[in-house]
Amino acid sequence: MQSRNTRARRFGLFLSLLLVSAAPVVAEAPAKAPATAAKAAVPWLYKGSDVPQDKAWTFGVLPNGIRYAVSHNGVPPDQVSIRVLVDAGSMYETEPQRGYAHLIEHLTFRESKYLKEGETIPTWQRLGATFGSDTNAETSPTQTVYKLDIPNATSEKLDETFKLLSGMVTAPIFTDHGVKTEVPIVLAEMRERTSPQSRVLDQTRDLFFKGQLLASRNPIGTVQTLEAADAAAVKAFHDKWYRPDNTVIVVAGDADPAALVARIEQWFGGWKATGKKPLQPDFGKPIAPAGIDPKNPVGESKVLVEPDLPRLVNWAILRPWKKVNDTIAYNQGLMVDRLALALINRRLEARARGGGSYLVASVDEMKQELSRSADATIVTVTPLSEDWKSAVTDVRSVIADALATPPSQEEIDREVAEFEVAFKVSVETQSTIAGSKAADDIVNAVDIRETVANPDTVYDIFRRSIPLFKPQAVLEHTRSLFQGTVIRPMMITPKAGEADEASLRATLTAPVKAASESRVAANALKFSDLPPVGTPGTVATARPIGLLGIEQIELSNGVRVLLWPNDAEPGRIIVKARFGGGYAAIQPQDAVYGPLGEVALMDSGIGTLGRDDLDRLATGRKLSLDFDIDDTAFVLSADTRPADLADQLYLMAAKLGMPRWDANPVLRAKAAAKLQYESYNSSPTAVLNRDLTWLLRDGDPRYATPNPAELDRVTPEGFRKTWEPLLAQGPIEIDMFGDFTREQALAALEKTFGALPARAQATAQSLAPNIPAHNVEPLVLTHRGDPSQAAAVVAWPTGGGQAGVRESRQLEILAQIFNNRLFDAMREKVGASYAPQVGSSWPLDLPSGGYISAMVQLRPGDFETFFASADKIAADLAATPPTADEIGRVTEPLKQLITRASTGNGFYMFQLEGAAYDPRKIAAIRTILNDYSQTTPERMQALAQKYLKQDKSWRLEVVPEKR
Numbered sequence: 001m002q003s004r005n006t007r008a009r010r011f012g013l014f015l016s017l018l019l020v021s022a023a024p025v026v027a028e029a030p031a032k033a034p035a036t037a038a039k040a041a042v043p044w045l046y047k048g049s050d051v052p053q054d055k056a057w058t059f060g061v062l063p064n065g066i067r068y069a070v071s072h073n074g075v076p077p078d079q080v081s082i083r084v085l086v087d088a089g090s091m092y093e094t095e096p097q098r099g100y101a102h103l104i105e106h107l108t109f110r111e112s113k114y115l116k117e118g119e120t121i122p123t124w125q126r127l128g129a130t131f132g133s134d135t136n137a138e139t140s141p142t143q144t145v146y147k148l149d150i151p152n153a154t155s156e157k158l159d160e161t162f163k164l165l166s167g168m169v170t171a172p173i174f175t176d177h178g179v180k181t182e183v184p185i186v187l188a189e190m191r192e193r194t195s196p197q198s199r200v201l202d203q204t205r206d207l208f209f210k211g212q213l214l215a216s217r218n219p220i221g222t223v224q225t226l227e228a229a230d231a232a233a234v235k236a237f238h239d240k241w242y243r244p245d246n247t248v249i250v251v252a253g254d255a256d257p258a259a260l261v262a263r264i265e266q267w268f269g270g271w272k273a274t275g276k277k278p279l280q281p282d283f284g285k286p287i288a289p290a291g292i293d294p295k296n297p298v299g300e301s302k303v304l305v306e307p308d309l310p311r312l313v314n315w316a317i318l319r320p321w322k323k324v325n326d327t328i329a330y331n332q333g334l335m336v337d338r339l340a341l342a343l344i345n346r347r348l349e350a351r352a353r354g355g356g357s358y359l360v361a362s363v364d365e366m367k368q369e370l371s372r373s374a375d376a377t378i379v380t381v382t383p384l385s386e387d388w389k390s391a392v393t394d395v396r397s398v399i400a401d402a403l404a405t406p407p408s409q410e411e412i413d414r415e416v417a418e419f420e421v422a423f424k425v426s427v428e429t430q431s432t433i434a435g436s437k438a439a440d441d442i443v444n445a446v447d448i449r450e451t452v453a454n455p456d457t458v459y460d461i462f463r464r465s466i467p468l469f470k471p472q473a474v475l476e477h478t479r480s481l482f483q484g485t486v487i488r489p490m491m492i493t494p495k496a497g498e499a500d501e502a503s504l505r506a507t508l509t510a511p512v513k514a515a516s517e518s519r520v521a522a523n524a525l526k527f528s529d530l531p532p533v534g535t536p537g538t539v540a541t542a543r544p545i546g547l548l549g550i551e552q553i554e555l556s557n558g559v560r561v562l563l564w565p566n567d568a569e570p571g572r573i574i575v576k577a578r579f580g581g582g583y584a585a586i587q588p589q590d591a592v593y594g595p596l597g598e599v600a601l602m603d604s605g606i607g608t609l610g611r612d613d614l615d616r617l618a619t620g621r622k623l624s625l626d627f628d629i630d631d632t633a634f635v636l637s638a639d640t641r642p643a644d645l646a647d648q649l650y651l652m653a654a655k656l657g658m659p660r661w662d663a664n665p666v667l668r669a670k671a672a673a674k675l676q677y678e679s680y681n682s683s684p685t686a687v688l689n690r691d692l693t694w695l696l697r698d699g700d701p702r703y704a705t706p707n708p709a710e711l712d713r714v715t716p717e718g719f720r721k722t723w724e725p726l727l728a729q730g731p732i733e734i735d736m737f738g739d740f741t742r743e744q745a746l747a748a749l750e751k752t753f754g755a756l757p758a759r760a761q762a763t764a765q766s767l768a769p770n771i772p773a774h775n776v777e778p779l780v781l782t783h784r785g786d787p788s789q790a791a792a793v794v795a796w797p798t799g800g801g802q803a804g805v806r807e808s809r810q811l812e813i814l815a816q817i818f819n820n821r822l823f824d825a826m827r828e829k830v831g832a833s834y835a836p837q838v839g840s841s842w843p844l845d846l847p848s849g850g851y852i853s854a855m856v857q858l859r860p861g862d863f864e865t866f867f868a869s870a871d872k873i874a875a876d877l878a879a880t881p882p883t884a885d886e887i888g889r890v891t892e893p894l895k896q897l898i899t900r901a902s903t904g905n906g907f908y909m910f911q912l913e914g915a916a917y918d919p920r921k922i923a924a925i926r927t928i929l930n931d932y933s934q935t936t937p938e939r940m941q942a943l944a945q946k947y948l949k950q951d952k953s954w955r956l957e958v959v960p961e962k963r
Helices: 035-041 100-110 120-126 155-170 176-193 196-208 223-227 231-241 257-268 328-353 388-404 409-428 435-448 455-468 471-481 501-509 593-600 611-617 642-657 663-681 684-696 708-712 716-728 742-751 802-829 860-879 884-901 905-912 920-925 928-933 937-947
Strands: 057-061 067-072 080-086 135-139 144-150 247-253 302-305 312-319 358-366 375-383 486-493 539-544 551-555 560-565 573-579 626-629 634-640 732-738 779-783 790-797 837-841 851-858 954-960
Touching: 057 257, 067 257, 067 435, 080 155, 080 435, 100 120, 100 135, 100 144, 100 155, 100 176, 100 231, 120 155, 120 884, 144 155, 155 257, 176 223, 176 231, 176 851, 196 302, 196 312, 196 486, 247 257, 247 435, 302 501, 312 388, 328 358, 328 388, 328 409, 328 455, 328 471, 328 611, 328 663, 358 388, 358 663, 375 388, 388 471, 388 501, 409 455, 409 471, 486 501, 551 742, 560 742, 560 905, 573 642, 573 905, 593 626, 593 663, 593 716, 634 642, 642 716, 642 742, 663 684, 663 708, 663 716, 684 779, 684 790, 684 851, 684 954, 732 905, 790 860, 802 837, 802 851, 802 860, 802 884, 802 920, 802 928, 802 937, 851 860, 860 937, 860 954, 884 905, 884 928, 884 937, 905 920
Parallel strands: 067 247, 302 486, 560 732, 779 954
Antiparallel strands: 057 067, 080 144, 080 247, 135 144, 312 375, 312 486, 358 375, 539 551, 551 560, 573 634, 573 732, 626 634, 790 851, 790 954, 837 851
């Protein structure tokens, strides 16, 4: 069972809390309707289930076998999300057909009944959909899903959308020319996705699912099968599996459900299946090799050497997958499973925080997530050093304790409180669930053969199940989670000879001592026991800013606040505290401590409370504390709810007024950065992630990725010396938008941020970056990954500053026109790159540093093609204005994107950040829609002439180290 609101997830230590519910404790027999009536009323998704139906959905089956689900959803207004699920993915392919399911997804977008070749993407853009985010498709081992989010969904648009989509799914046009044109694009996608990480995934899949279809059915296919594909073979696969009785249509959006059903009937009702429905493939099941110990069935193992990846050990305890009836009783078992794993994960994390032998470790249960091929418990360990055996043994000892001794009721109650706040927040915020998310939840439920439930149902079942969460029950579920048919371990190491399959198996079969000391304190801490931030302040001034209902407050200590109580997102409050000087305040010689601060600063604690104490303090509450660095400000951010607002503000203010300086978070962040660094050499994309921002900021060390030598010089004392003054200086702006009252907010602000002492002036350094000067010969960087991979970048300098904000928005239009042309040149025409990207960056808080950049992944031999294409597009845009249609294909999606985004608080907060100190941002938001959606061909040409000059461009190549 899936909840309709998975926004309530707070912790990543287990799978989704909201995939589960629990059974009633009290034996309350539901009222029984007549059998015939009950049978008639059961929708197709709920057959075999006693989970209460989510009444927001209307379910039905067309005479030809198509199942559908439709729902009215007004988030965002005027949008309709459509999903067409075909129950056939890569595991439905035969060996010669490998890659066909994914290839058909591509070909469906190439040409179909109502769309000629090359018309699909431009047509959706004209309808206001952004390719990639609003218009997309995905192929998994078990299904292919076509996704459309249609903004401003008028009746006419919906008619056209259903017509076009029906032609794509039911009547794509397969030609040998189309196949031969599309295959190089798929091969480019395959090439660009190849990396050490993808090799690890492939090898892990091959090991964990040995003897099963999933082991050899990567959706991308193989070079051999794709190059051998022709139209007839592809059509045969489509005809076999694309059938109405194998298809589900899900629609959620701001439209009348009856009208949506009518369109499904009109455009899909005439689709007829050919022949008898084929049998589903046998996905197989895990089988243990002969001769292993049934009490600890460690079977096949694998050690993979990847020089550019950190050490990683994981093992899967595998059990056969079984189709279940998604009943309340079944979900009750899942809930206890999740609770058992949450307890273990908390203990593992506490051990890592205390300076253990591993950086991070976790256990997860995967019942329905493994492509209906296995039910598994997976343990993952990242060792801190070459002594991987100690790391694995330490993790096994924590698990052994959980298998030997029941948890305390106090520990259980703590996890139950965490579950409860997640479910409660889900109920409080259910009106904010986007239609696209609701539609995706139905699609996922169909794939894993389960149901959906609304948040009220999930919370009700959970509340009635709390008495079931007892120590002995948790112990029994823990033991079942670590039992299986076979255990298969996998290790990734950067050094050959460090491990082999025999030593890996031996480490997992060796006896371990249960680590009872790994248990953590579970008693809750109270905010009422904490010291005040200081003497409460008062409101000095308050005035409306003239936009919506937003008010600017100044507290008596100079803290400024942008306050907007509203009911746009019930149950949710977004808070940001901007302070200090950001990157501009960091001394260049202290640059290494910048990225470490983003990781370690919040974990270092507050006052007398360490990170574990803060977790206990947050038990049963929706509290968070995130930290980021902007060009000219540091940013604390949180997403909370009305009941926890005062405590959330206390945490944020206390971080500034009463910081703590624990050493372990710094040492852990340092270790993580060192482990990660070598992976930046693993592919062209990784090299760009490491170096591109730094290079485009003309080598400013504050934007660089610290290397191991720099990290070796890091100390906890140096961390404190850098960050202590930065937390205490510079102005503070609080942005608070959401579901609260003005009185509630002001009372909490006066006691928290209003109680901070007056701030020292920020020590700002010079920060006026520019991209590097024009280079005739590209700068060349190298990577150690696949020798068939390379990347290239060309960038042109633009500008910066709030004064040029309107021009910056027009530059985004120009960049997207450029992107459409480059997409056509590099992907559609020559298949040299799967996803070229063009974008515009304009730093609003700096006087310079903006640029337009074009970036591609390609083959090492295609650099000339890329640079020539980019130069030609730039020159053509400067010489000849783009057409009105080209502009419309960009401005209509941008207009719809802004229209949809502006229904939420996050949009306004992003636009107004810093406005308490720079009121120009308030004026700028008034023109944002026009700036992004209205322009002229002549304006675009003028901007191209101004900025896209070849003698100003800067170029970069990332080439393989070994050619």
